[in-house]
Amino acid sequence: MRGTNAVLGATGLAVFLALGEAVPRLGLVKEAYFPPVARIAGALGDELSDDTFWTALGDTLTGWALGLAVAVSAGIVIGVLVSVVPYLREATASTIEFLRPIPSVALIPLAVLLYGSELRSVLLLVVYASFWQVLVQVLYGIQDLDPVADETARSYGLGGWARVRYVLWPTALPYVMTGVRLAAAVALILTVTAELVIGAPGLGARIAIAQNSQAVPEMYALIVVTGLLGLVINVGARTVERRALAWHQSVRGEVTV
Amino acid sequence: MGALLDVSGLNKVYEGSGRRVEAVRDLTFTVESGELVCLVGPSGCGKTTLLKCVGGLLAPTAGQVTLSGRPVSGPPPGMAFVFQEYGRSLFPWMRVGDNVELPLKQKGLSKSRRGELVDDALRSVGLADAAGAYPWQLSGGMQQRVAIARALAYEPEILLMDEPFAAVDAQTRADLEDLVRGLWRERGITILFVTHDIDEAVYLGERVLVLSGSPTVVRERLRIDLPAERDQLHTRVAPRFAELRTHVYEQIQAAKRGTPAPEPSDRIVDVEDRPVDKS
Numbered sequence: 001m002r003g004t005n006a007v008l009g010a011t012g013l014a015v016f017l018a019l020g021e022a023v024p025r026l027g028l029v030k031e032a033y034f035p036p037v038a039r040i041a042g043a044l045g046d047e048l049s050d051d052t053f054w055t056a057l058g059d060t061l062t063g064w065a066l067g068l069a070v071a072v073s074a075g076i077v078i079g080v081l082v083s084v085v086p087y088l089r090e091a092t093a094s095t096i097e098f099l100r101p102i103p104s105v106a107l108i109p110l111a112v113l114l115y116g117s118e119l120r121s122v123l124l125l126v127v128y129a130s131f132w133q134v135l136v137q138v139l140y141g142i143q144d145l146d147p148v149a150d151e152t153a154r155s156y157g158l159g160g161w162a163r164v165r166y167v168l169w170p171t172a173l174p175y176v177m178t179g180v181r182l183a184a185a186v187a188l189i190l191t192v193t194a195e196l197v198i199g200a201p202g203l204g205a206r207i208a209i210a211q212n213s214q215a216v217p218e219m220y221a222l223i224v225v226t227g228l229l230g231l232v233i234n235v236g237a238r239t240v241e242r243r244a245l246a247w248h249q250s251v252r253g254e255v256t257v
Numbered sequence: 258m259g260a261l262l263d264v265s266g267l268n269k270v271y272e273g274s275g276r277r278v279e280a281v282r283d284l285t286f287t288v289e290s291g292e293l294v295c296l297v298g299p300s301g302c303g304k305t306t307l308l309k310c311v312g313g314l315l316a317p318t319a320g321q322v323t324l325s326g327r328p329v330s331g332p333p334p335g336m337a338f339v340f341q342e343y344g345r346s347l348f349p350w351m352r353v354g355d356n357v358e359l360p361l362k363q364k365g366l367s368k369s370r371r372g373e374l375v376d377d378a379l380r381s382v383g384l385a386d387a388a389g390a391y392p393w394q395l396s397g398g399m400q401q402r403v404a405i406a407r408a409l410a411y412e413p414e415i416l417l418m419d420e421p422f423a424a425v426d427a428q429t430r431a432d433l434e435d436l437v438r439g440l441w442r443e444r445g446i447t448i449l450f451v452t453h454d455i456d457e458a459v460y461l462g463e464r465v466l467v468l469s470g471s472p473t474v475v476r477e478r479l480r481i482d483l484p485a486e487r488d489q490l491h492t493r494v495a496p497r498f499a500e501l502r503t504h505v506y507e508q509i510q511a512a513k514r515g516t517p518a519p520e521p522s523d524r525i526v527d528v529e530d531r532p533v534d535k536s
Contacts, residue, residue, distance in 0.1 A: 146345050148340055148342045148345035148346050149345055149346065149348065151309075151314050151338075151340070152338065152340060152346045154314060154331075154332050155312055155313075155314060155332045155336065155337070155338035156332070156337070156338075156359070156360035156363065156407075156411065157332060157334055157360065157363050157364070158359075158360070158363050159363070162363055166348070166351075166359060167348065170348065170350040173350075247349050247350045247391055247393075248349070248350075252391075252393070
């Protein structure tokens with residue numbers, strides 16, 4: 001079954017690539033805007049042998065990783081605090097519901113005003129967008145605490161910190177993992193967006209330059225790279241999730257006793 | 258010398274959303290060191306509330322619980338709890354051994370001492386090989402054994418058990434009853450066992466406290482004069498067992514109807530022996 005799915009997936013991709021090659025060649029779309037796959041692949045090859053491409057990729061990954069790291073740590077720490085301290089959750093709920101839907105891109109002017117086109121601008125946008133993903137999941141996760149598990153911990157004399165570490169955190173972990181996976185994807189989108197719009201160095205800025213200089217195949221090649229990056233990040237996040245949650249129902253599956 | 262556990266005038270009222278529910282009205286009883294006492298009452302009579310108050314998990318509205326002379330205001334260090342919901346009480350993210358060890362870490366015991374206690378406790382519930390498994394890889398009965406092992410390793414002054422076998426099948430239940438009875442006799446631990454099952458209460462207990470319906474009071478205190486050596490096959494068909502269980506059953510039925518108890522409830526009752534049983 002697994003093998004069949006892999007074959008089907010590969011066939012689908014091959015057909016897609018073949019169409020991408022054939023449609024421009026047949027003149028169905030303008031070759032100037034939609035270059036055939038082979039030319040995009042050629043441009044991609046050129047990019048890969050160019051040092052400045054790797055610098056741009058490094059910049060993008062730096063923005064992504066730093067932003068994600070800050071957002072995840074802040075989301076977890078603040079999420080736990082808000083849940084654990086009495087009344088804090090009720091007091092912050094409306095503020096969170098107000099701030100959360102603000103699209104991060106709406107903060108681009110602010111970021112430019114504050115930091116110009118530096119890395120810090122990118123980080124501001126990335127952190128703002130991914131922080132909520134993590135925070136909200138942490139809040140849900142902690143709410144999922146089983147009263148019996150909590151009473152067990154209390155009856156065996158586990159103090160506040162021990163309960164957070166041994167009971168609350170593992171309970172929330174499946175949610176946290178989902179939050180991190182969503183945040184990782186959002187962080188990549190915002191990193192590229194910020195580079196594209198603000199012109200902070202990175203793949204996004206390189207796409208803008210390729211477009212401005214009519215280097216259409218290069219532009220597509222860079223878009224493909226961002227797509228592949230997203231794919232790798234998602235697969236990586238899922239792998240980490242499966243490892244960390246081997247004990248959880250969603251991963252362990254049915255156990256026959 | 259006072260009793261190990263002393264519950265006096267315990268009262269618990271739940272208040273919320275305009276409703277006032279008196280779950281436990283006035284409970285007074287003691288458990289001596291080394292005793293196995295069963296609390297039995299009709300379902301919904303506030304047994305769990307009572308046990309949570311005794312265990313310091315709930316604050317009583319009035320009255321006092323003392324353990325070894327010290328008033329209980331939160332979960333006391335000398336108490337271990339076995340819950341009915343073993344699947345939720347064991348942590349699925351920890352292996353069996355770690356589940357048993359966790360409370361010992363909190364006690365600040367050395368690593369080698371913890372290891373000894375965990376091994377010993379798992380061996381005494383017949384799960385010496387299961388330390389490396391996850392709780393969810395075990396059957397329900399085995400999971401409840403792990404929960405019992407966790408309580409034993411904790412070396413409590415008193416073990417509180419809240420309907421621990423209500424969620425397992427009849428055969429497993431009989432095995433677990435014998436396990437608890439065996440551990441009690443071997444280790445001389447003190448157990449307060451709450452159940453809704455009359456047979457279980459009579460089979461296990463040295464004393465049975467029959468509770469009234471909610472709001473709960475102690476309806477009767479009954480000494481179980483069955484021999485210390487009990488087994489599922491013979492004890493349960495003994496005429497004396499039948500008499501005692503019938504007596505408790507009548508009391509529970511009367512409690513459900515709300516008839517007042519025939520005897521004053523602060524006196525230990527011995528059920529009349531019929532002459533034929535004395536031979």
